[in-house]
Amino acid sequence: MARIELESLQKEFGETVAVNDISLSVPDGEFLVLVGPSGCGKSTLLRTISGLESQTSGDISIGDERVTNVEPKDRGVAMVFQDYALYPHMTARRNMTFGLDSHVSMSDDEIEQAVQDVGETLGIGDLLNRTPDALSGGEKQRVAMGRALLREPDVFLLDEPLSNLDAKLRDQMRAELTQLHERIGTTTIYVTHDQTEAMTLGDRVAVMNDGEIEQVESPQVLYDEPASRFVAEFIGSPQMNFLPVDVEGRSRPTVATLQGHLTSPFPTTNDMPFTAPENAVLGFAQRTSILHKRLRMTPSLVRSR
Numbered sequence: 001m002a003r004i005e006l007e008s009l010q011k012e013f014g015e016t017v018a019v020n021d022i023s024l025s026v027p028d029g030e031f032l033v034l035v036g037p038s039g040c041g042k043s044t045l046l047r048t049i050s051g052l053e054s055q056t057s058g059d060i061s062i063g064d065e066r067v068t069n070v071e072p073k074d075r076g077v078a079m080v081f082q083d084y085a086l087y088p089h090m091t092a093r094r095n096m097t098f099g100l101d102s103h104v105s106m107s108d109d110e111i112e113q114a115v116q117d118v119g120e121t122l123g124i125g126d127l128l129n130r131t132p133d134a135l136s137g138g139e140k141q142r143v144a145m146g147r148a149l150l151r152e153p154d155v156f157l158l159d160e161p162l163s164n165l166d167a168k169l170r171d172q173m174r175a176e177l178t179q180l181h182e183r184i185g186t187t188t189i190y191v192t193h194d195q196t197e198a199m200t201l202g203d204r205v206a207v208m209n210d211g212e213i214e215q216v217e218s219p220q221v222l223y224d225e226p227a228s229r230f231v232a233e234f235i236g237s238p239q240m241n242f243l244p245v246d247v248e249g250r251s252r253p254t255v256a257t258l259q260g261h262l263t264s265p266f267p268t269t270n271d272m273p274f275t276a277p278e279n280a281v282l283g284f285a286q287r288t289s290i291l292h293k294r295l296r297m298t299p300s301l302v303r304s305r
């Protein structure tokens, strides 16, 4: 079991609070995406889970073990970085196996077979004797994935692994990552600032803002029921349109009435227990219904702040 539990995790760099009191539970086998604007703390959160950064306070558990003070190499995690972090003078094969003997107990022959198998799985079986300068961006990315896979980790931590690839290859690798995850089922946390990537890859998506998680939900729920205006603005393309409304907070379903000239009440898709109805706006997500070939507007109530 490789459930990940974060309890009140905090990471500060001097005055900067990069991770602010985050508690999060990632079930075994989940593909969780961390998404948010540049500087919101995604990479720092990932690096703190991996042990590359030490937390200021709080606790991290992986599986049944509290790993807060455990060395990175002993946490059962494998990390893939944006720049792939390959050794330039080593072949793809050597990059994948370097340091492997301290992670798995396999003979040299078994390691050789495992490298070949992982190489075939990732479509780089015949490129293993090349050095990184003779590999394309996508091939280097596969070598980095292969290195992580060989370690048979309990948890994959991926930090924007596709961001250096062109759009077409990124689409292809995204589909391959989904297939790979369906096959091996390893608990994965994936960092991106690209909401399309987040919405297509994640079982759940955690939207981060200023060191905090604003909402963690399935892509569909995030889209239909954003818990804050920040989430509503960040998720969805085209972006939601917003209108100020008055809310009858206690009715079920929640009914919002447009302020100004219009007075039509809108039954909303979500039923939020609003304690401060004056802080509400109605967000209109635009969706094209393929069946009816027309634009459908889905009103959902959003906290405005």
Ligand SMILES: Nc1ncnc2c1ncn2[C@@H]1O[C@H](COP(=O)(O)OP(=O)(O)OP(=O)(O)O)[C@@H](O)[C@H]1O
Pocket: 013, 016, 017, 018, 036, 037, 038, 039, 040, 041, 042, 043, 044, 045, 193
């Ligand atoms: N080693 C460091 N020393 C000081 N401040 C840091 C350090 N690493 C990160 N920070 C700060 O912590 C905050 C969060 O940074 P982080 O890199 O985690 O954000 P991010 O969401 O991953 O951004 P990006 O998408 O641009 O990579 C930022 O304000 C950043 O300047």
